[in-house]
Amino acid sequence: MDLLRFITAGSVDDGKSTLIGRLLYDTDSIKVDQLETILKQSKNKSEGEIDLALFTDGLRAEREQGITIDVAYKYFNTEKRKFIIADAPGHTQYTRNMVTGASNSDLIIILVDARQGVIEQTRRHSIIASLLAIPHVVVTVNKMDMVHYSEAVYNDIVLDYMKMAEQLNIKDVTFIPISALNGDNIVKPSANTPWYEGETLLNLLETIDIANDINLTDPRFAVQYVIRPQSDDLHDYRGYAGKVVSGVYKKGDLVTVLPEGIDSEIEAVEINGEEVDIAFAPQSAVIRLKHDIDVNRGNVIATQANMPRVSQEVEAMLCWMDNKPLTPGNKYLIQVHGKTVRCVVKEINYKLDVNTLVKHDNIQQAGLNDIVNVTIKTATPIVFDSYESLRANGGAILIDETAFTTVAGCMLQ
Amino acid sequence: MSQYKLDYLDLLEAESIHIMREVAGQFERPALLFSGGKDSITLVQLALKAFKPGKIPFPLVHIDTGHNFPEAIKYRDEVVERTGAKLIVRNVADTIKAKGLKEQTGKFASRNALQSYTLLDTIEEFGFDACIGGARRDEEKARAKERIFSVRDEFGAWDPKRQRPELWNLYNGKIAKGENVRVFPISNWVELDVWNYIKREQIELPSIYFTHEREVLVHGEYLVAVSPFIRIDEGDIIETRHVRYRTVGDMTCTAAVESTASTIDDIVAEIHKTNISERGETRIDDQISEAAMEDRKKNGYF
Structure with missing residues (x-):
């Protein structure tokens, strides 16, 4: 059994909550007492009918204050996989929430209302999926029951979407005609769509190949913490605890500690206190080096044959997440893995219209939910790869220097 | 690969x-x-x-x-x-x-x-x-x-x-x-x-997670351990049952479940079958309000 993280994109009107409710309900992931609570709340429903959307219902604070918390997480599993759903509210202005939920997702389900087809919102969700480099896209054409399960309607939507996807660098797209309300093609194949020969949604989620999404070719190890037991039997032990961000590590690898650029060789790779032959992404491990050099939290250990970028200036696509606007010249902290350094956003190069892909120049400020391309200068060098080529080592966040809030997510270029 | x-x-x-x-x-x-x-x-x-x-x-x-x-x-x-x-x-x-x-x-x-x-x-x-x-x-x-x-x-x-x-x-x-x-x-x-991990790692657990005989107050669907910390009233039903704890909190607000599970395998099998959530089954304090x-x-x- 492995693990798939996915995000659902769409608004309540598209039936997103109903779809999540349907997946949970049809995989027996909802317990009797939770069901009873929902039944009590399922007003305006005939006896015994459940409002599946209520499974993703919000907190009292959200109802009272009319706010929506960025992402809620839901869990279910089948024999084949454990699933983590990032449920991000889908209103127009919530680009921020989707970016947050999408950052960790292997797959995105984009809901299209069969009656409306590909609309501005569909385009926006697809652009964000492409920006965040989510490896797999599933377009579910929902409410097929409302269009009499028409194959023609479905085919038109597929064609429309494919046309758009070509512009967006979206590679792996699958289409499924569904009705979340009635359960068509969600868990069981539907008799209402005999013309559809593809998989059900659950079957696809269970079997889609995600093993190849992990980069095992470019070794990057982010040091988080130095283990120094200083006990009698481990007097000289120095282990660098961290995460294999990508690639594979083994004893004897010739490595460089970045950003300083000091060369060494791997003495041992350890997991759980025991030496292992290899450590690979996304494992947590400990690396010991042959030479007595200064390695600290925030360092990256890379192999000499395959180096990331080390720079004090970087361009980034950035999603602004704060109410206080971004103005060029403002200083922030930038966090890349274990490294947090001061930086200045020198310039906003352009703002991307997430509905049309149009780039607007001459931008003086970026506001909440804006996606902009910026040039960032850092106080000391940071170690990274371009997000597009190595997703696991190209993400960063900006932190407000005095309020300490996370104000932006950055895809480094 | x-x-x-x-x-x-x-x-x-x-x-x-x-x-x-x-x-x-x-x-x-x-x-x-x-x-x-x-x-x-x-x-x-x-x-x-x-x-x-x-x-x-x-x-x-x-x-x-x-x-x-x-x-x-x-x-x-x-x-x-x-x-x-x-x-x-x-x-x-x-x-x-x-x-x-x-x-x-x-x-x-x-x-x-x-x-x-x-x-x-x-x-x-x-x-x-x-x-x-x-x-x-x-x-x-x-x-x-x-x-x-x-x-x-x-x-x-x-x-x-x-x-x-x-x-x-x-x-x-x-x-x-x-x-x-x-x-x-x-x-x-x-x-x-959590249970599958405890099993894989062979982590020892407090004995109350496994079946044992215990005197309990039968309060509706809940079985609450008899202890100096709860009030026993006249007419309360006190019985001795085979129980275990699905979650361990305070004796005052954590309910036991009837069970004969004596190993982690038994427990995993039981949780697979159960149709009630962990908190719903065991936490009296969460039932007060939504x-x-x-x-x-x-x-x-x-």
């Missing part, structure tokens, strides 16, 4: 160890909240694995309500003995006395909510800037929306509006003076993941 394949428990473990190390790397004075329940037992195992061959670089903190199962206390002391971890215990009873707090009254009066006062005092006393807790997002809907690094003000309050967006695996632990962070390394685990957990979290609960 098969040599590079990880099982879902390996993936969850790797993520949790990464979070543990972020805590040790980012904070000056972290602590791990330890209750003797299965979730915090899992945290201890993850912390041990994260820092081997070194010791866990932060103390275990037990906020003792005085209403614990004796088996859980015994287990707690054994863990400390076995791991060499530092243990700090602070008692809710002392806070009640010092602050003149009013205790709940009534049949299943619980100190669960008062724990927050002792926790906040303890955080202040030791200057803890991060407290690691065993909360899981699958437990409850207020927890489903909780971040892995959850920033709390000096009153320990959780403000859903102030939550920081969490992207990729980058955790922002920067805080102002007086604030602290609650960290939840097993956020993405569900109840069965937003009980949400309210407690706003008052500094973890």
Whole structure:
């Protein structure tokens, strides 16, 4: 059994909550007492009918204050996989929430209302999926029951979407005609769509190949913490605890500690206190080096044959997440893995219209939910790869220097 | 490629160890909240694995309500003995006395909510800037929306509006003076993941997780252990049943389940079959209102 993280994109009107409710309900992931609570709340429903959307219902604070918390997480599993759903509210202005939920997702389900087809919102969700480099896209054409399960309607939507996807660098797209309300093609194949020969949604989620999404070719190890037991039997032990961000590590690898650029060789790779032959992404491990050099939290250990970028200036696509606007010249902290350094956003190069892909120049400020391309200068060098080529080592966040809030997510270029 | 394949428990473990190390790397004075329940037992195992061959670089903190199962206390002391971890215990009873707090009254009066006062005092006393807790997002809907690094003000309050967006695996632990962070390394685990992990790692558990004979008060659907901490009224039904605990909290508000499960395999099989949620079946304190957990979290609960 492995693990798939996915995000659902769409608004309540598209039936997103109903779809999540349907997946949970049809995989027996909802317990009797939770069901009873929902039944009590399922007003305006005939006896015994459940409002599946209520499974993703919000907190009292959200109802009272009319706010929506960025992402809620839901869990279910089948024999084949454990699933983590990032449920991000889908209103127009919530680009921020989707970016947050999408950052960790292997797959995105984009809901299209069969009656409306590909609309501005569909385009926006697809652009964000492409920006965040989510490896797999599933377009579910929902409410097929409302269009009499028409194959023609479905085919038109597929064609429309494919046309758009070509512009967006979206590679792996699958289409499924569904009705979340009635359960068509969600868990069981539907008799209402005999013309559809593809998989059900659950079957696809269970079997889609995600093993190849992990980069095992470019070794990057982010040091988080130095283990120094200083006990009698481990007097000289120095282990660098961290995460294999990508690639594979083994004893004897010739490595460089970045950003300083000091060369060494791997003495041992350890997991759980025991030496292992290899450590690979996304494992947590400990690396010991042959030479007595200064390695600290925030360092990256890379192999000499395959180096990331080390720079004090970087361009980034950035999603602004704060109410206080971004103005060029403002200083922030930038966090890349274990490294947090001061930086200045020198310039906003352009703002991307997430509905049309149009780039607007001459931008003086970026506001909440804006996606902009910026040039960032850092106080000391940071170690990274371009997000597009190595997703696991190209993400960063900006932190407000005095309020300490996370104000932006950055895809480094 | 098969040599590079990880099982879902390996993936969850790797993520949790990464979070543990972020805590040790980012904070000056972290602590791990330890209750003797299965979730915090899992945290201890993850912390041990994260820092081997070194010791866990932060103390275990037990906020003792005085209403614990004796088996859980015994287990707690054994863990400390076995791991060499530092243990700090602070008692809710002392806070009640010092602050003149009013205790709940009534049949299943619980100190669960008062724990927050002792926790906040303890955080202040030791200057803890991060407290690691065993909360899981699958437990409850207020927890489903909780971040892995959850920033709390000096009153320990959780403000859903102030939550920081969490992207990729980058955790922002920067805080102002007086604030602290609650960290939840097993956020993405569900109840069965915890059990399967305990089984895989062969972690010992307090005996009350397994079937035993116990005198219980039969209160509707709930079986509450007879103890000096609950009020027995005339007409109460007291019976001896074969029970075990699905979750271990206070004796006052944690209900037992009828069970003959004597091994972890039995327990896993039982949870597979059950159609009631963990909190629904065992937590009397959550049944008070739909937003009980949400309210407690706003008052500094973890």
